[in-house]
Amino acid sequence: MKIASLETTIVRLPFDKPIRTPVHYIETLENVLVTLRTDEGLEGISYLWAFGLSRARVLEAMVRDLYSVVEGSDPRQRLALWDAMRRDLNFLGRGGVGYFALSALDTAMTDIAARAAGEPMWRFLGGAERELEAYAGGMFLSDQIETIVEEAQGYVKQGYRSIKMRVGAADAQEDVARVAAVREAIGPHTRLLLDVVQGWSMTDAIKRARSLEPYDIFYIEDPLLYDELDAMAALASAIDTPIAAGENNYGKEEFLRLIQSGAVDIPMIDLQRVGGISEWLRAASLCEAHALPVVPHVFHEISVHLAMAAPNVLFLEHVPWWDRLFDKPPQLQDGKLRPGSEPGLGLRFAQDAIETYRAER
């Protein structure tokens, strides 16, 4: 079996409501859809996402560049090919754009390998089928308190047992007021997670974190710039609330450093930055060896398979932005997700969505 062709398509999905934050104004979500085909006609898919067409084009160019390393090879040798791609990235640099492309090709090759074996991905990876809780995220800073309270209550009604809200307003007291209002609205039994999106600085991070602790926060995500590990470790040791971070990190080596620095209690692993399914599982194992849980960053339609194979997955992040890309995306039931039984990832790109939202060359 040999990899015979690569197809890439850029698809721009418009948001129903633009996302506004102090640092964002985002109207569309750009995706690079990746399909690998073998000489025997098997297909494997993956996708990358970014905000901005020009960035998606950078990712697409990188996928096409790195493809030359795997073209003509047997995709079932994916771990050896992973290593070959990593070595090829010496020039452009490990991490960054190169790892996005490595991730896309690895995930598509793994999809082919599972389809060739006739097994759904979770079973191919040695996992046991289980239902997994998903958390809802939203509640952006640009929305008024009444709006996010309503949004939070809506999530609880849909069956979510964990919800995530953004904090990091310029005025620390505003964060306290918003968190207090949401906690009061959802009651004591729903887990409340906070996402700072790297927005705090060490001048007041400890004070801000402590001011939010009375509201029973399950964890605080990305409190500081992602590579300020010493500062994050100091914050972690000064507060009682666990810190979650890692969605901006590339490769298992960065996770090793993140863990060893003592900066993080709950590593979050992003499929398109870490290096695809193969490296995602290695990073998760590394966390398991250090007795840490992990949380997948977005990609729930793929993460749901990985979570069956990685016993330390705590729950899944459920952001439905990408559902439109697929014919039959996994559906949430009573706040939980479960993988399908079709071979591979069990995902097919929705042709009508591609035709509607395809970006011009």
Place this chain on the structure above:
Amino acid sequence: MARETRPETSATDGPGGGRSLIERVETSLLALPLDPPFTAAIRRFDRVYCILAEIACGDGAVGVGTGFAFSSGDAKVILSAIQAAKPVLLGASTSQPEKLWRQLSDNATFLGRSGAASSAIGILDTALWDLHAKKAGMPLWRMLGGAQDQVIAYASGGSLGLSNDELVAEMQGFVDAGFAAVKLKIGRQDWHEDIERLAECRTALGDRVRIAADANQSWSLKETVQRAGHLAQFDLWWLEEPLPCDAFEELGEVRASVPMPLASGETNANLSDFARLLNGRAVDILMPNVQRVGGITPWRKIAAAAEMRNVPIGAHVQPEIQMHLMCAVPNGLAVEHVAWWPWPYEEPLSFEGGMAKPPEAPGLGVTLDRDFVNRHRVGHPS
């Protein structure tokens, strides 16, 4: 979600008013065949690609930045990352390179601050400093501080693909041309051949010529320590990149136990990587590549951090740019003249008595050789 900053184009005019704002950013890709090919421990090079960025202002001033890649695919990724950076530059003032660098870096945060995005910023930042110095009417090395009037130039070659005789002839040729310092590649499959080749070079060149050896990340910690024992007899100027670029702790262990100076850094990109190399006392000579680190703006910070620890900073390829950087700072060690590597400039650097002197023309002081550019251009200009 990842942190993201929207490009903010500056409306603040620098000296000269609105006409001095950036109007165009144009790129070209040149394919330059190498005959014969060059072989290092890490790979064989059949051609090099030159990525050319020209940033033009309304007042007619043009800044030139050049970069490189070893495959057309890699070059295209860097070019597309330059496209993604353009909105930050168009309409901006060139009088605040630090501010523009921060905006370029924030714009690239989603794609990662290392890798191709960093190379793209590196090429653009170099063009911006060229513009900044041209507008000030000063050569870049003086603009950046002008700590030295000249530095050592060394001739870099020694492809692993050369026979021992060819290698010795090439090195002898460098010395005959006036160089008093040379660098060659090591990392042959059989490391005993590295020892033989160095022995022949040392015998032919005599004791006074400085010889550096570059293993291009091909050895392990123990291999390096063992082989360094054998290399000690050749009085190496430095041993370069014996280990993978991100083996920070291992590099520190090697440095503590080998007799010759250790150089590394050309493959690292993040400022935090250089902090780790310096804090971990992992190098005797730091060698950042100006393109990979994201340009002259971060290069200066790396050089200053090295100076604070009494660590000299070495050049990595791109001599016409490195010439300015080496002379700008007090700890600039030497310029690397890569004999096999062509660049599209009209003025070749002059080397007299093994020393290189920076030009006095404003900016980088280079003029693009348009015939050369047109002859080697691949694809359409954008």
